[in-house]
Amino acid sequence: MAEKKVVSIEDRIPKLKQARKKKANRRLIFYLSLFFILIGLVGYLQSPLSRVHTIEVSGNNYVDEEDIIDLSGLSTSQNYFSVNTDEVESKVKKHLEIEKVSVSRKFPSTIIISVEEFSRIAYIQEDNDFYPLLENGATLKSYPLETMPGDAPLLVNFTKQTYLQEMTKELSELPSSITNLISEVHWQPSEGNPYKVWLFMSDGFEVDGSIRNFANTMKAYPSISAQLDRSTKGVIRMADGGAVFDPYENIEKQGNDGENEDEVEG
Incomplete structure (x- = not known):
C-alpha cells in the first residue's frame, strides 16, 4: 500500500500567499479599470465629442429643413445623451403641415428627425x-x-x-x-x-x-x-x-x- 504524501504547513503557506496575492491583484486591476473608465466617461461627457454634431431631416417635401430644425430646438451645442426625443417630436409636430414625427439617435453624434407631411x-x-x-x-x-x-x-x-x-x-x-x-x-x-x-x-x-x-x-x-x-x-x-x-x-x-x-x- 502506497504511503500518502504529507505536505507540511510550512510548504502550504507560500502557495496560499501567492494565490491571495493574485486575487488581490485581479481585484486591484478591476477597480483601477473601472476608475479609469469612469474618468474617461466623465471627460467624454464634458468634452465637445459628446455634443450633437449632425442633425439630419428626412421625409420632408414641402417644409423647409431649417424650419424643422428650428422647431425641434436642437443645436450642436447640446449634449448628445441629454436629447429628449419625445420632447423634440412634440415640438416638431406643432407644424400644421407635419402629420407624424420620429426622432432617433445614430451614434456617436447624429440626431435624425423623420417626418411625414400632410398632402x-x-x-x-x-x-x-x-x-x-x-x-x-x-x-x-x-x-x-x-x-x-x-x-x-x-x-x-x-x-x-x-x-x-x-x-x-x-x-x-x-x-x-x-x-x-x-x-x-x-x-x-x-x-x-x-x-x-x-x-x-x-x-x-x-x-x-x-x-x-x-x-x-x-x-x-x-x-x-x-x-x-x-x-x-x-x-x-x-x-x-x-x-x-x-x-x-x-x-x-x-x-x-x-x-x-x-x-x-x-
Missing part, C-alpha cells in the same frame, strides 16, 4: 399670394407662396368656407394621377345649384361638374378624355349618370341648348 390638396389665392390647403382641411395662412407650385389645383372664388371644405375633402379622395390633370377649379354657384364647379384641365379640356360626388365622378375622367379627339377642344359636362362632350364650336354657334352634343361613355 397638399389644393391652393387658394389671396391678393398676390398662394396658400396651400392640406388634406386635413387646414389652410396654411402662415406660409404664403409668391408663385403657384403647380403640384395641386388652384381653387378660385370659393368664398364660403363650407363649400371650400367640401371641395378639399372630395379632392383628397382622388388619386394623384387625376388631381394632377386639374389646373383650376372655379366655384360657380347658381340659384338652383350651389355646388356647381367649372374645371380647367391640363390637357386642354374644361369640365362642367359638381362638388357633390366630385371624387367618384372625376375618377372616370381619364377614360372619358381618352375617347375624345385631342384636336377638338370643348367642355365635358360630367354627372353621376355619365358625361357629354360639347365642342367649343357648338357652344359658339348654338349656345348651351344641348344640341349636337356628343355623349361619351364613362
Whole structure:
C-alpha cells in the first residue's frame, strides 16, 4: 500500500500567499479599470465629442429643413445623451403641415428627425399670394407662396368656407394621377345649384361638374378624355349618370341648348 504524501504547513503557506496575492491583484486591476473608465466617461461627457454634431431631416417635401430644425430646438451645442426625443417630436409636430414625427439617435453624434407631411390638396389665392390647403382641411395662412407650385389645383372664388371644405375633402379622395390633370377649379354657384364647379384641365379640356360626388365622378375622367379627339377642344359636362362632350364650336354657334352634343361613355 502506497504511503500518502504529507505536505507540511510550512510548504502550504507560500502557495496560499501567492494565490491571495493574485486575487488581490485581479481585484486591484478591476477597480483601477473601472476608475479609469469612469474618468474617461466623465471627460467624454464634458468634452465637445459628446455634443450633437449632425442633425439630419428626412421625409420632408414641402417644409423647409431649417424650419424643422428650428422647431425641434436642437443645436450642436447640446449634449448628445441629454436629447429628449419625445420632447423634440412634440415640438416638431406643432407644424400644421407635419402629420407624424420620429426622432432617433445614430451614434456617436447624429440626431435624425423623420417626418411625414400632410398632402397638399389644393391652393387658394389671396391678393398676390398662394396658400396651400392640406388634406386635413387646414389652410396654411402662415406660409404664403409668391408663385403657384403647380403640384395641386388652384381653387378660385370659393368664398364660403363650407363649400371650400367640401371641395378639399372630395379632392383628397382622388388619386394623384387625376388631381394632377386639374389646373383650376372655379366655384360657380347658381340659384338652383350651389355646388356647381367649372374645371380647367391640363390637357386642354374644361369640365362642367359638381362638388357633390366630385371624387367618384372625376375618377372616370381619364377614360372619358381618352375617347375624345385631342384636336377638338370643348367642355365635358360630367354627372353621376355619365358625361357629354360639347365642342367649343357648338357652344359658339348654338349656345348651351344641348344640341349636337356628343355623349361619351364613362
